[in-house]
Amino acid sequence: MADQRRVLVVEDDDTIATALRNRLVAEGFEVRVAGDGEEALAAYARAEPDLVVLDRLLPGVDGIEVCRRMQAARPVPVLMLTALGEETDLLVGLGVGADDYLTKPFSMRELVARIHALLRRVERAAQLAHEDTVIRVGEVEINTAERRVFVRGVESQLTRTEFDLLRRMAERPGHVFERERLLSDIWGFSEAAATRTVDSHVRALRRKLGSGVVRTVHGVGYAMVKPS
Incomplete structure (x- = not known):
């Protein structure tokens, strides 16, 4: 075929x-x-x-x-x-x-x-690549069309999954996403046993973007830090 x-x-x-x-x-x-x-x-x-x-x-x-x-x-x-x-x-x-x-x-x-x-x-x-959108949350800028991320004007090289995860949280800054919800939205399944996948990618994001971009809500999930 x-x-x-x-x-x-x-x-x-x-x-x-x-x-x-x-x-x-x-x-x-x-x-x-x-x-x-x-x-x-x-x-x-x-x-x-x-x-x-x-x-x-x-x-x-x-x-x-x-x-x-x-x-x-x-x-x-x-x-x-x-x-x-x-x-x-x-x-x-x-x-x-x-x-x-x-x-x-x-x-x-x-x-x-x-x-x-x-x-x-x-x-x-x-x-989504056809949508010419730029999302700004604090010092983070996400160009969804070009799939590029900048922190304080410096580009950070993210993998496809890291980019998709960051963009999802950036769409609702401050909102706490449950791990199962992120699995469903990004990976397309929501098995509770697989939430370690989300945890591993969040750790990778923090290594690249800094520890203050995504916060952990223990026992629930993650949220992109909303500027004060």
Whole structure:
């Protein structure tokens, strides 16, 4: 089909890679599989996939570096798979452009749902890009058409997900967004068990924009700080 979405699966475990390929083909995707970092980068250049499912731990060039190089060549939605639970490792992955992550072991049903949610986000972002809007909240300026963010006149390089999260909160400065609501608005699902995804991206935003831009309301969620 002309509109068939292309997914590149990068996974060095043959059993997992085959299971992923079979499930995604059954879901209607065109799927290519790569078993290491170099093969992944070559396949990415040839196939120009709509989305990449990327294992964090790969032989040779690891998943973090693969993600970095892919995003530098042509931005693409990346769902990272990781067997590591350390927050620092997750933040590194998100910092180089991964949009979401799943920790092994995971269910195929959840993975497919995350993929569909990511693709819907890309479509929404493309539609919003036609809106020539600048949002200013205190010292933060967000150009939604160009997807650029400035703090005190200095541009900050945000990933696609970081930008979408910041823009959502900036639309209602001071309003407290529940984590589940942000998951629904940005990621397209609202499972309570996945709220750590929001927490990780907020930490990444604070590293780039400063700690005073987004405040935490403990037990509830996050709000963009409204200028006094």
